[in-house]
Amino acid sequence: MIIDLPRFVMAERPYWNEMHTLLGKLESEPERRLSLEEIERLHYLYERCSSDLSRLDTFSTEPQLRAFLESLVSRAYSEIHETRARKRIQWKKLVLSFPRAFRRHLGAFRLSVGVTLLGCAFGWFALRVDARNKAVLLPFSHLMIPPAERVAQEESAKQDRLQGVKASFAAELMTHNAQVTVFAMASGLTYGVGTLILLFYNGVILGAVTTDYVTGGQSLFLAGWLLPHGSIEIPAILLGGQAGFILAGALIGWGDRTPRVQRLRAVASDLVAIVVGASVMLIWAGTVEAFVSQYHQPVLPYSLKIGFGLCELAALVFFLGWAGRE
Amino acid sequence: MSRRNTSLSIETPEGVEFSFDLATPVTRCLAWIIDVAAIAAITKGIDKVANWAGKLNQDWATAVAVILYFVVSIGYGIVLEWRWRGQTLGKRVLGLRVVDSQGLHLQLSQIILRNLLRVVDMLPALYLVGGLACVFSRNCQRLGDLAAGTIVARERTVQAPDLEQVAPAKYNSLLAYPHLAARLRSLANPEAVGIAVRAVSRRDGYDPLARIDLFHELAGYFQSLVRFPDAAREGLTDEQYVRSVLRVIYGGSNA
Numbered sequence: 001m002i003i004d005l006p007r008f009v010m011a012e013r014p015y016w017n018e019m020h021t022l023l024g025k026l027e028s029e030p031e032r033r034l035s036l037e038e039i040e041r042l043h044y045l046y047e048r049c050s051s052d053l054s055r056l057d058t059f060s061t062e063p064q065l066r067a068f069l070e071s072l073v074s075r076a077y078s079e080i081h082e083t084r085a086r087k088r089i090q091w092k093k094l095v096l097s098f099p100r101a102f103r104r105h106l107g108a109f110r111l112s113v114g115v116t117l118l119g120c121a122f123g124w125f126a127l128r129v130d131a132r133n134k135a136v137l138l139p140f141s142h143l144m145i146p147p148a149e150r151v152a153q154e155e156s157a158k159q160d161r162l163q164g165v166k167a168s169f170a171a172e173l174m175t176h177n178a179q180v181t182v183f184a185m186a187s188g189l190t191y192g193v194g195t196l197i198l199l200f201y202n203g204v205i206l207g208a209v210t211t212d213y214v215t216g217g218q219s220l221f222l223a224g225w226l227l228p229h230g231s232i233e234i235p236a237i238l239l240g241g242q243a244g245f246i247l248a249g250a251l252i253g254w255g256d257r258t259p260r261v262q263r264l265r266a267v268a269s270d271l272v273a274i275v276v277g278a279s280v281m282l283i284w285a286g287t288v289e290a291f292v293s294q295y296h297q298p299v300l301p302y303s304l305k306i307g308f309g310l311c312e313l314a315a316l317v318f319f320l321g322w323a324g325r326e
Numbered sequence: 327m328s329r330r331n332t333s334l335s336i337e338t339p340e341g342v343e344f345s346f347d348l349a350t351p352v353t354r355c356l357a358w359i360i361d362v363a364a365i366a367a368i369t370k371g372i373d374k375v376a377n378w379a380g381k382l383n384q385d386w387a388t389a390v391a392v393i394l395y396f397v398v399s400i401g402y403g404i405v406l407e408w409r410w411r412g413q414t415l416g417k418r419v420l421g422l423r424v425v426d427s428q429g430l431h432l433q434l435s436q437i438i439l440r441n442l443l444r445v446v447d448m449l450p451a452l453y454l455v456g457g458l459a460c461v462f463s464r465n466c467q468r469l470g471d472l473a474a475g476t477i478v479a480r481e482r483t484v485q486a487p488d489l490e491q492v493a494p495a496k497y498n499s500l501l502a503y504p505h506l507a508a509r510l511r512s513l514a515n516p517e518a519v520g521i522a523v524r525a526v527s528r529r530d531g532y533d534p535l536a537r538i539d540l541f542h543e544l545a546g547y548f549q550s551l552v553r554f555p556d557a558a559r560e561g562l563t564d565e566q567y568v569r570s571v572l573r574v575i576y577g578g579s580n581a
Contacts, residue, residue, distance in 0.1 A: 167389035
């Protein structure tokens, strides 16, 4: 028990000041590695301050000093008890964290693919049942016209309709698709319902467009138009969905008895790696969509565009499937 | 509505407890307004530069502007919270800080996650989802905070109080009555003592009449707890009496 607070403060203040200085150094230089002596000293000071804080509990009338000691102990606690590695930016590790995170949660990715395919099937079914559903399913001006008519227009175009707006068009595509991907991940907070709806809706559009062009006899044009950017863009959105389902899984925690906070903490790095990785993919996809996908035969032969798309897809599969394997 | 905590206590493995004072939804909202204003100012700047650059190449200027708007709207919180250890401009102005909900280091992944999940918190407009989550959650966390394992805390004073300034170790007539001094220590309310400490340390900044009234009230409170003999109070103004009381409460002997 403390009998004389000023004397107690006078005796302990040098230790508090020393810890305050040491913590200040650590906080201002997060990359700094302490020597063994410094670690031992920090631990000693932490224990001493903790003990002072406990002793102060017997002296309930001094709130300000208690707040000061609490602040010191909390800062030292985060330095001493943190077991997660400090994030030093190591580019190679950073790049490889994306495929590693992807492979750790393959179940969520399969679910993402499954829901999208289900949406595709619905889009196909809705269009097969009644072609007038196209107006509801595909409310986009360039998709409303019959495929054959559009292909004829595109292939006979004498002027570049994106002349002077290509870069801004690419930027719009990048930011829009990145928003969709982030939203697919963030919708996992609705226990996955939002992610599910978003992926299903994307699938419906994809299924309806595919059905429309395939039944209209324009499969080659469709492949040449979609593959160059779609082989990266569609997987990126599926990855956003994967992140959403990972988040939902951590929130629900089926068969996992660890507290929700711990479950969320365990997947936080993977979520960030996947979403950031998918966003980078979308920068590429946006550029390709503006500068390659919108140009058709005879400007760019379909075989070249399809080949380019397939190469991109193969590279993506290789990267996600094998990069960083240990 | 769940009962909201005003502070979050963390018990260390050594059995010591410390706490974070949680920011209220109102202070968080004010910080957000400041941040929105900062983002608006940055985007206005981008607009100006894009207009100027548009004279060289309109297409590329628009493209860069579109990307920068996006990067600023998402990256503002991430970059500032990472560089300023849990603070944006708004949080810095209002003395708030994002901290790990278990008292550990705030990780970059937590900062990115809570900022990305803002898109859901902002739905359908004006932060309605996040605001409601803040009001209804026990630790005033929006959904992004819940998922990232973070809280927003009020910053604490990091300076030890200078007791000598507040109550110098001069002769103290109250200490001539140790039994009454002990009684005063046990009865004094910590909040009232805190107010008295602040009043004494800021006394020179008060209006003279307000200063007299404030110390009269504080002296009245302490006198209502323990009645010292008239001889002990003789010649003491209310302000001197309060400072003597603080010296009694902090302990110590007559110098």
